[in-house]
Amino acid sequence: MRMYLLGAIAAGALLAVPAQARENRPVKCDIGDAKRSLSAGGPALVANVPSAMTPIDLNAVQMTDKKLANRVVVEGMFARRTETNSVEVITRFVNCTKKTVELDARSSFMDENQVPTEDSTYWKKVILAPKATGVYRGLSIGRDEVKYYLVEVRTSQP
Amino acid sequence: MLKLRPVAKAAILGVGLAMVAGPAIAKKDRSHQAVDLDPDQRGVVSGVGIEGQDLGRMADQMVRDLMANPEISNRATPPRIILDSSDLRNQSSQRIDKDIITDELRGKLMGAARGKMRFVSREFIAAVEQERALKRDGVVDSGTTGLTRATAGADYKLVGKITSLDSRNNDTGMQERLTVISLEMLDLEYGTLVWNGTYKIRRAGADDVVYR
Numbered sequence: 001m002r003m004y005l006l007g008a009i010a011a012g013a014l015l016a017v018p019a020q021a022r023e024n025r026p027v028k029c030d031i032g033d034a035k036r037s038l039s040a041g042g043p044a045l046v047a048n049v050p051s052a053m054t055p056i057d058l059n060a061v062q063m064t065d066k067k068l069a070n071r072v073v074v075e076g077m078f079a080r081r082t083e084t085n086s087v088e089v090i091t092r093f094v095n096c097t098k099k100t101v102e103l104d105a106r107s108s109f110m111d112e113n114q115v116p117t118e119d120s121t122y123w124k125k126v127i128l129a130p131k132a133t134g135v136y137r138g139l140s141i142g143r144d145e146v147k148y149y150l151v152e153v154r155t156s157q158p
Numbered sequence: 159m160l161k162l163r164p165v166a167k168a169a170i171l172g173v174g175l176a177m178v179a180g181p182a183i184a185k186k187d188r189s190h191q192a193v194d195l196d197p198d199q200r201g202v203v204s205g206v207g208i209e210g211q212d213l214g215r216m217a218d219q220m221v222r223d224l225m226a227n228p229e230i231s232n233r234a235t236p237p238r239i240i241l242d243s244s245d246l247r248n249q250s251s252q253r254i255d256k257d258i259i260t261d262e263l264r265g266k267l268m269g270a271a272r273g274k275m276r277f278v279s280r281e282f283i284a285a286v287e288q289e290r291a292l293k294r295d296g297v298v299d300s301g302t303t304g305l306t307r308a309t310a311g312a313d314y315k316l317v318g319k320i321t322s323l324d325s326r327n328n329d330t331g332m333q334e335r336l337t338v339i340s341l342e343m344l345d346l347e348y349g350t351l352v353w354n355g356t357y358k359i360r361r362a363g364a365d366d367v368v369y370r
Contacts, residue, residue, distance in 0.1 A: 084225065123215075
């Protein structure tokens, strides 16, 4: 009987997990944490003279202006192969402000030697409602040869 | 004291003024000179319709989408595609040369496909037929690629529509337009649509721009 009771409590706890989600509170961000985070140490674009610029991490999102970096957080970055073996990158942003944020994003694709396999995609506008998420998708033309990608983000331009 | 007639005085005054104002006039003239612009950026004259910067962006999006479609770009035998503006209907309120859309798309797609698709020209088929007739009549030789029984039949054709939704505030002069370019790949044997790509432009502005 006791075992059944424990089982029932455990099952109840599992079912209760979704109810513990933060549903009625707007998202809060700590932009400083995102800014201070260290590089994962993976592949990166490095200048001929390495100290000439900070490395640009590959398979990651690169913000190109501070204004945007103070307002938007990258929540998730995904990459997958399509049926034709091209690469689709998906990035989900969170608008940390109480105003609508418009950003432009583009992706670049590279082979194993970091040589561009094609031109970068055109800048694509993503509109983020206040305190809400928004998704950017980029598709490569290159297929098997694509090994690295980079998503660049800037404040939207007219 | 040198005495000058009024006409001469006016002439001297005019030359003097011209010398002083010369650089200013020249500067003003330079402001009217043509300037080179990035075709992928918004131009100096812009309105609410389809513009130069949209063409490359739209074609890039469509090409990447088409290249990820296995039915079209992953076949053992490359499909033959007709990509011209003959079945692209402009139902929008903007006057536009439809060829500029299909030419941009075909150019980018040919560059990206690299043999994974074949493009059949029907726009210039008269030139092909004329040359074939000359070869078969013995007026010219057979060239270097040999003769074929017939010209290429196509598997797919790009079809589509340009539509728009316009609104205007007569008090402020502000106008807004949603333009939708919807392209589809039509199977020319079976009649099914194997791909669809949609590009939307929504713009508002008060500038009185004429597209022609």
